[in-house]
Amino acid sequence: MICSLKNALFVPGLNENMVSSNANTKVFSFSKPCSVSVHCSSKITSNVSIHAGSTVCISRALRWWEKTPKPNNVIEIHSAKQLVHCLVNAGDALVVVGFYSPGCGGCKTLHPKICQIAGLYPDVIFLQVNYEELKTMCHSLHIHVLPFFRFYRGAEGRVCSFSCTNATIKKFKDALAKHGNERCSLGPARGLDESELKTLVSVGQISSTSQLLCPKLEDMALRSSEFSSVWSKASNSGEHIQEVVHI
Numbered sequence: 001m002i003c004s005l006k007n008a009l010f011v012p013g014l015n016e017n018m019v020s021s022n023a024n025t026k027v028f029s030f031s032k033p034c035s036v037s038v039h040c041s042s043k044i045t046s047n048v049s050i051h052a053g054s055t056v057c058i059s060r061a062l063r064w065w066e067k068t069p070k071p072n073n074v075i076e077i078h079s080a081k082q083l084v085h086c087l088v089n090a091g092d093a094l095v096v097v098g099f100y101s102p103g104c105g106g107c108k109t110l111h112p113k114i115c116q117i118a119g120l121y122p123d124v125i126f127l128q129v130n131y132e133e134l135k136t137m138c139h140s141l142h143i144h145v146l147p148f149f150r151f152y153r154g155a156e157g158r159v160c161s162f163s164c165t166n167a168t169i170k171k172f173k174d175a176l177a178k179h180g181n182e183r184c185s186l187g188p189a190r191g192l193d194e195s196e197l198k199t200l201v202s203v204g205q206i207s208s209t210s211q212l213l214c215p216k217l218e219d220m221a222l223r224s225s226e227f228s229s230v231w232s233k234a235s236n237s238g239e240h241i242q243e244v245v246h247i
Contacts, residue, residue, distance in 0.1 A: 147164060160175055
């Protein structure tokens with residue numbers, strides 16, 4: 001027997017009979033016969049008799065962003081830590097971060113198209129962020145319009161960002177064509193801006209001692225070391241530092 005978790009299932013001592021559970025399904029096994037009262041979304045309550053030794057599987061109804069088949073390069077983000085981790089470990093790969101909301105009609109219409117496009121770009125990483133689930137993080141990243149997309153590429157960090165709908169999907173395709181070509185970045189993947197990382201730390205979304213921040217700190221130290229070296233050479237040669245920086 002299968003019913004949606006949007007319905008209410010009433011069984012005395014039900015949790016004692018649970019044998020397995022995950023985000024979408026709960027399985028119960030009954031050693032004794034009992035009666036189950038199911039209250040459906042149609043406001044109709046019905047009683048179902050369960051025999052001894054029966055197993056009941058209750059599945060949660062899929063939400064619209066879960067119904068469309070996704071290729072392996074489409075990843076659902078569930079925390080700021082996971083987002084930072086994906087970005088700093090992407091290497092030279094193009095990363096597209098898409099922000100959506102369950103109640104956004106434009107997001108719902110666009111979603112199947114984005115999944116279809118993702119299948120055509122297996123080397124591009126598509127990250128999906130549920131605005132309602134990660135509202136604090138989204139506020140910290142100044143996401144105020146949905147659907148919204150950010151493109152990241154290697155040491156360049158964020159290369160573009162824009163809002164897009166099904167009617168303006170060409171904007172999304174053009175950005176993929178422009179930033180999705182093969183290239184080699186000089187340095188580690190930059191990911192989020194330093195100011196955004198500091199904001200996420202300040203609101204408790206990530207820890208200031210997180211190992212995820214180490215590559216950023218090392219990159220900052222490397223750039224500082226390189227600048228000091230350039231300054232020293234410029235001073236020794238009598239050149240103006242402004243000319244050296246422009247080179």
